Amino acid sequence: MDDMKKVANSSCNDGFLLRVGLNDNKAGMQGLDKEKINKIIMEATKGSRFYENELKKDQQVNQRIEKMMQLKEKITTQQLLKAQLQVDKLVVELEQTRNLSSTIVHIDMDAFYAAVEMRDNPELKEKPIAVGSMSMLSTSNYHARRFGVRAAMPGFIAKKLCPHLTIVPLNFEKYGKVSKEVREILAEYDPNFMPMGLDEAYLNITEHLEERLNWPEDRRRFFFNTESPTGVDKDDMNMSDKFNEGEYSSSPVLFEDNTSHLKQRSQSVENSVVFGTSAEEVVKEIRFRIEQKTQLTASAGIAPNTMLAKMCSDRNKPNGQYRITPERQAVLDFLKDLPIRKVPGIGKVTEKMLKALGIVTCSELYQQRALLSLLFSEISWRNFLDISLGLGSTHLEKDGERKSMSTERTFSEINRAEDQYSLCRELCRDLAQELQKEGLKGKTVTLKLKNVNFEVKTRASTVLSSVSTEEEIFAVAKDLLGTEIDSVAPHPLRIRLMGVRVSGFLSEEEKKYQQKSITSFLKSGKEIGVLRLQPEKSNQEYFTKSSEASHRGSFFDQKRAARLLNSENLPPNEAVGKQLFHDRKSSATFVEETKKLTGLQSSNVCKIFTCPVCFEEQSSENLEELNRHIDECLNGTFVKDTMEISKNDKSREDTLNTLPQFRNENENGDEWQKNKTDQLARTDQSASTSDSFTNNSTEKFAQIVSDKSHREQQPSNLSDIARNVCMKECLFPKRISQGNEDHFEKTEHTAGTSLSCFFEAKEGSVLVCPVCNTEQKTTSLVSFNRHVDVCLNKGLIQELTEKKDFPAENYSMENQNRVGALSKEQQCTNPSQGTKRSGLTTSQSVSKKTKLSNSKHTIKTFFK
DNA sequence: CGGATCGAC
DNA sequence: CTATGTCGATCCG
Numbered sequence: 001m002d003d004m005k006k007v008a009n010s011s012c013n014d015g016f017l018l019r020v021g022l023n024d025n026k027a028g029m030q031g032l033d034k035e036k037i038n039k040i041i042m043e044a045t046k047g048s049r050f051y052e053n054e055l056k057k058d059q060q061v062n063q064r065i066e067k068m069m070q071l072k073e074k075i076t077t078q079q080l081l082k083a084q085l086q087v088d089k090l091v092v093e094l095e096q097t098r099n100l101s102s103t104i105v106h107i108d109m110d111a112f113y114a115a116v117e118m119r120d121n122p123e124l125k126e127k128p129i130a131v132g133s134m135s136m137l138s139t140s141n142y143h144a145r146r147f148g149v150r151a152a153m154p155g156f157i158a159k160k161l162c163p164h165l166t167i168v169p170l171n172f173e174k175y176g177k178v179s180k181e182v183r184e185i186l187a188e189y190d191p192n193f194m195p196m197g198l199d200e201a202y203l204n205i206t207e208h209l210e211e212r213l214n215w216p217e218d219r220r221r222f223f224f225n226t227e228s229p230t231g232v233d234k235d236d237m238n239m240s241d242k243f244n245e246g247e248y249s250s251s252p253v254l255f256e257d258n259t260s261h262l263k264q265r266s267q268s269v270e271n272s273v274v275f276g277t278s279a280e281e282v283v284k285e286i287r288f289r290i291e292q293k294t295q296l297t298a299s300a301g302i303a304p305n306t307m308l309a310k311m312c313s314d315r316n317k318p319n320g321q322y323r324i325t326p327e328r329q330a331v332l333d334f335l336k337d338l339p340i341r342k343v344p345g346i347g348k349v350t351e352k353m354l355k356a357l358g359i360v361t362c363s364e365l366y367q368q369r370a371l372l373s374l375l376f377s378e379i380s381w382r383n384f385l386d387i388s389l390g391l392g393s394t395h396l397e398k399d400g401e402r403k404s405m406s407t408e409r410t411f412s413e414i415n416r417a418e419d420q421y422s423l424c425r426e427l428c429r430d431l432a433q434e435l436q437k438e439g440l441k442g443k444t445v446t447l448k449l450k451n452v453n454f455e456v457k458t459r460a461s462t463v464l465s466s467v468s469t470e471e472e473i474f475a476v477a478k479d480l481l482g483t484e485i486d487s488v489a490p491h492p493l494r495i496r497l498m499g500v501r502v503s504g505f506l507s508e509e510e511k512k513y514q515q516k517s518i519t520s521f522l523k524s525g526k527e528i529g530v531l532r533l534q535p536e537k538s539n540q541e542y543f544t545k546s547s548e549a550s551h552r553g554s555f556f557d558q559k560r561a562a563r564l565l566n567s568e569n570l571p572p573n574e575a576v577g578k579q580l581f582h583d584r585k586s587s588a589t590f591v592e593e594t595k596k597l598t599g600l601q602s603s604n605v606c607k608i609f610t611c612p613v614c615f616e617e618q619s620s621e622n623l624e625e626l627n628r629h630i631d632e633c634l635n636g637t638f639v640k641d642t643m644e645i646s647k648n649d650k651s652r653e654d655t656l657n658t659l660p661q662f663r664n665e666n667e668n669g670d671e672w673q674k675n676k677t678d679q680l681a682r683t684d685q686s687a688s689t690s691d692s693f694t695n696n697s698t699e700k701f702a703q704i705v706s707d708k709s710h711r712e713q714q715p716s717n718l719s720d721i722a723r724n725v726c727m728k729e730c731l732f733p734k735r736i737s738q739g740n741e742d743h744f745e746k747t748e749h750t751a752g753t754s755l756s757c758f759f760e761a762k763e764g765s766v767l768v769c770p771v772c773n774t775e776q777k778t779t780s781l782v783s784f785n786r787h788v789d790v791c792l793n794k795g796l797i798q799e800l801t802e803k804k805d806f807p808a809e810n811y812s813m814e815n816q817n818r819v820g821a822l823s824k825e826q827q828c829t830n831p832s833q834g835t836k837r838s839g840l841t842t843s844q845s846v847s848k849k850t851k852l853s854n855s856k857h858t859i860k861t862f863f864k
Numbered sequence: 865c866g867g868a869t870c871g872a873c
Numbered sequence: 874c875t876a877t878g879t880c881g882a883t884c885c886g
Contacts, residue, residue, distance in 0.1 A: 045876090048875095048876080049876095050875095050876050051876095053876095054876095057869095060869090132877085133875090133877085134874085134875055135874095135875050135876060135877075136875090136876065136877045136878090137877095138873090138877085151873090152876085152877080153876080154875060154876045154877090155875075155876095156874080156875050156876085157875090157876080196872080196873070197872085197873040198873085199873080200872095200873075344871085344872075345870090345871065345872085346871085347870060347871045347872080348870085348871085349869080349870060349871090350870075350871085377883080377884070379882090379883070379884090380883085380884095399881095402880080402881095403880080403881065404879090404880065404881080405879085405880090406878085406879060406880075407878085407879085408877090408878060408879080409877095409878085410876090410877065410878085412874085412875090444865085444866090446866085446867095454876080456868085456869095457867075457868085458866080458867060458868075459866085459867080460865080460866050460867075461866090462865065462866085496876095497877090499878085499879090501879090501880095504865095
């Protein structure tokens with residue numbers, strides 16, 4: 001900000017966007033002070049749905065802070081000392097490997113969009129402007145900023161702050177073009193520079209600096225732009241002044257060599273400037289060239305790593321630069337009083353949390369390193385430590401392959417299911433188009449919804465064959481949407497935003513593999529699937545590794561369909577068939593499209609089809625027959641066959657092992673999720689009994705089963721052991737296979753089939769308790785469930801009384817992870833301290849016991 | 865894996 | 874009236 005005054009002192013510099021605003025400032029154009037700004041914003045905000053949601057979020061953050069503070073209270077000085085030793089050991093290591101040899105530059109275009117708009121429309125130059133819309137601003141010029149108008153502020157509020165504000169709509173094409181011009185310059189200094197959005201970039205100029213030392217002066221000479229497209233005549237003069245006397249005083253003095261032997265076309269030596277060989281000079285040169293080429297100014301930071309460089313570029317903006325010299329002390333000096341909020345990666349929430357600990361500056365962050373290591377996750381506190389030591393990446397790694405692609409739209413409330421479906425389809429269409437541009441296919445589809453109260457939720461589903469087309473994506477997304485619509489029924493889903501994302505892209509290797517091994521099968525599966533209106537789910541249920549997929553894809557969906565149709569006694573299979581044309585939430589267009597697809601696909605259907613469950617070839621005249629066969633298979637009749645084939649067919653087994661796994665939704669009292677529970681409960685009704693308690697139990701076991709199938713760790717505590725026992729010796733071997741554990745472990749996908757058997761477990765069955773290992777006659781699953789709970793509690797109490805060597809009572813349930821993280825760290829760095837392991841287990845058990853005694857979700861809670 | 869949250873541009 | 878769109882990372886269950 002000091003820089004602003006300096007620049008503002010020059011006169012006659014209409015050519016410089018930013019100076020205009022500053023001159024106005026000097027001339028007394030009033031801005032607003034902070035108090036007024038806040039008051040106006042508050043008035044415009046108060047009472048809105050948006051504000052209510054902001055309050056809610058704020059409360060959540062406060063709760064997080066409160067938990068953290070409680071945790072802090074329980075930390076003993078001894079623990080703190082220990083942590084201090086550990087952390088400081090790490091500090092020494094980090095210091096030893098501190099690397100100051102790179103020169104990283106961060107370039108940041110000043111108020112980029114606004115600057116471009118002002119450049120292209122001189123009328124705007126003297127006015128406060130912002131770029132964006134009435135609902136959202138992307139950026140503002142410095143003039144507008146004095147009124148509190150900032151990026152990420154809605155335009156209508158900005159207008160209240162600054163009634164004269166001109167709002168210019170976004171024009172990305174233009175910004176892209178300008179950005180490209182800038183990048184052309186940057187590439188000369190570092191061909192591997194890393195752009196961050198349109199207006200920022202990192203450069204590693206280490207090599208350039210070396211080469212530059214040998215460059216002749218002429219190679220460092222640059223000319224003022226004499227043909228000024230916007231007709232700013234005084235530019236040359238201003239530039240000369242500026243580079244001669246202003247912040248560029250360290251540049252080689254202009255005009256010092258007056259021999260004028262260097263005439264090039266219209267460009268003369270008087271019109272040129274030579275830059276030196278230091279890092280500062282290089283960056284001045286870059287900024288000079290950017291300004292000459294685009295008439296836009298940039299700020300820059302120079303430092304030994306990216307984090308510092310970024311913070312430097314912020315130091316003297318706008319139109320300034322700052323360097324941290326490659327010395328440890330220079331780094332630490334820079335950080336000393338720097339507010340942590342200035343650090344990239346530390347945002348509003350983290351700032352607030354750290355502030356609660358009395359940490360505002362980076363040096364305070366360093367002082368509290370031991371405490372932080374006990375309160376935050378390993379990743380977090382290591383990051384904090386890096387920050388407070390001024391460490392960051394010293395090279396620019398090109399960003400890897402993209403991990404997801406998404407599109408989302410905000411709109412005025414939409415509450416009709418029909419409209420929501422067509423919107424969803426539209427989004428899928430757009431997304432599919434973009435995906436195909438990059439030739440990407442992904443396995444996970446995520447639906448994002450924001451209701452009119454600004455509450456956001458996402459719902460994801462992972463399918464086994466990657467999707468990329470509109471139809472494929474929509475097939476998954478529409479189900480997710482349907483579930484959400486159901487979840488609030490009979491009320492309409494009132495949303496203001498919808499988004500669709502595809503992630504879980506195949507790696508190159510996987511792409512090849514996919515083609516070779518299972519493409520043909522999946523194709524036929526898909527064709528069937530389309531006919532059933534459940535293309536991906538169908539594949540999913542066939543290739544499932546866990547109970548979950550089967551549960552959701554086949555069983556669950558069929559039951560849902562049945563329920564929705566009120567056709568209570570209809571076999572599941574036929575219910576699905578009905579759903580084809582009676583899906584109550586289908587929009588007209590949706591139904592029509594589906595019909596089209598159906599007609600289209602039926603001509604392609606293979607006559608011979610390999611059943612995905614029993615792997616036997618089925619010749620099918622009609623698809624219903626085929627479906628029936630598959631359903632029979634899925635009902636568990638052919639479990640053994642499936643396992644045999646999996647075992648013998650190596651390639652297929654590998655395929656299965658690389659496929660994603662599934663698990664149950666957790667439904668912890670979350671409103672949005674609650675309905676899932678209901679659905680699951682209702683789902684059970686036709687399979688076992690109509691006792692709702694029993695159904696809950698079933699659900700719990702479904703959880704257990706799926707839990708098992710997506711975990712592979714060694715049992716490390718009672719809950720893991722119990723789970724293993726349950727899986728290996730109790731339910732399934734007894735009821736389904738003959739107890740071939742090894743086999744069972746390796747072909748987890750069969751659990752999907754096993755589950756259906758479990759659902760059939762009825763009263764009077766003999767089940768083995770996974771804890772006490774004794775046979776229990778069950779009158780109902782509820783009673784069995786209760787028995788297991790009792791056993792678990794006994795076991796816990798026993799475990800607790802046996803291990804008193806650790807002050808577990810010092811830890812609340814929330815801190816277990818933190819302390820756990822520390823313990824792991826200690827194990828890593830200091831293998832000799834082996835005793836913490838049991839301590840950790842105990843503390844976990846304590847928490848879980850607390851939970852157990854206070855919760856109805858007994859088994860499930862325990863098994864989490 | 866799925867969901868929420870944070871943070872950056 | 875009117876509070877973005879996209880992406881990656883992390884944490885937790």
